[in-house]
Amino acid sequence: MTEEAPAIFVALEQSGLGAAIRQSTWLFPVANVGHILALMVFAGALAIMDVRLLGGLAATAPARVLMRARTVAVAALILQVATGFILFTADASHVIINPVFQLKLALIAAGLGNLAIFEFGVKRSVVKLSPGAAMPASAKTAGLLSLAIWLAVAACGRSIAYF
Amino acid sequence: MLKAPMLKAMTVVAASALLAGAAVAHHGWGSYDAAKPVTVEGAILTSKYENPHATVTVRNESKVWTVTLAPTSRMSSRGASEKVIAVGNKISAYGYPSTATPDEMRAERITVDGKTYEMR
Numbered sequence: 001m002t003e004e005a006p007a008i009f010v011a012l013e014q015s016g017l018g019a020a021i022r023q024s025t026w027l028f029p030v031a032n033v034g035h036i037l038a039l040m041v042f043a044g045a046l047a048i049m050d051v052r053l054l055g056g057l058a059a060t061a062p063a064r065v066l067m068r069a070r071t072v073a074v075a076a077l078i079l080q081v082a083t084g085f086i087l088f089t090a091d092a093s094h095v096i097i098n099p100v101f102q103l104k105l106a107l108i109a110a111g112l113g114n115l116a117i118f119e120f121g122v123k124r125s126v127v128k129l130s131p132g133a134a135m136p137a138s139a140k141t142a143g144l145l146s147l148a149i150w151l152a153v154a155a156c157g158r159s160i161a162y163f
Numbered sequence: 164m165l166k167a168p169m170l171k172a173m174t175v176v177a178a179s180a181l182l183a184g185a186a187v188a189h190h191g192w193g194s195y196d197a198a199k200p201v202t203v204e205g206a207i208l209t210s211k212y213e214n215p216h217a218t219v220t221v222r223n224e225s226k227v228w229t230v231t232l233a234p235t236s237r238m239s240s241r242g243a244s245e246k247v248i249a250v251g252n253k254i255s256a257y258g259y260p261s262t263a264t265p266d267e268m269r270a271e272r273i274t275v276d277g278k279t280y281e282m283r
Contacts, residue, residue, distance in 0.1 A: 022213035023212070024214070025214075026236065028215055029214070029236060090214060091215065161193070
């Protein structure tokens with residue numbers, strides 16, 4: 001590897017925390033398993049939200065489905081960030097210069113951006129809809145983008161080991 | 164009875180799951196050249212019993228190899244404890260050279276003090 005990682009990531013990897021993660025027998029594997037389990041829960045909750053936005057599960061009230069699934073998705077996302085930070089810290093200087101990891105970070109930013117646009121805009125027109133009402137195009141776009149972006153994030157995550 | 168399209172969909176899902184499993188099993192071996200196996204023999208210069216993979220450096224004739232081993236939980240469950248790969252021990256590591264990092268190899272198995280330990 002010829003590229004150099006920014007100093008802050010070298011420092012993070014060489015920190016006491018980084019050493020503790022690497023030297024613990026179980027912390028890294030537990031974080032690794034937890035990251036995948038949290039992904040499954042996140043993807044499940046997210047799929048329910050996105051399918052509802054796309055007009056599926058039409059017999060349900062959008063607000064109820066979206067808000068309940070969102071609670072689960074947010075909790076799972078927090079767990080993913082926490083476990084991801086553990087995995088990242090153990091090998092920060094290499095992972096940060098991995099092109100697939102950089103793409104993953106950009107996609108996460110895009111996913112959160114899409115979420116922000118939904119939360120502060122599209123949501124208002126969706127939550128007051130009755131069961132069976134047609135979804136506005138903006139909601140369908142948000143749902144489709146969300147599905148595509150987060151699936152790509154997961155694909156990038158798995159691909160870090162191969163680049 | 165399952166309808167034919169359902170059966171077909173389930174077959175595709177099952178096949179994908181198997182493929183995904185195979186990919187996970189080969190975690191991180193992609194950047195090592197299995198067509199050019201090498202055996203690195205010598206005294207261990209430095210040793211890190213760490214996750215995600217333990218590593219040792221070994222002087223082999225003219226150069227110093229970094230030998231990537233396995234996760235510590237797997238190594239210890241197979242008897243390859245921290246003491247087995249302690250600095251100064253003579254090690255023989257059979258594995259594959261990295262296609263990305265010069266003088267790095269990933270060990271398929273190591274032999275220390277007459278005992279062989281599989282790394283995957």
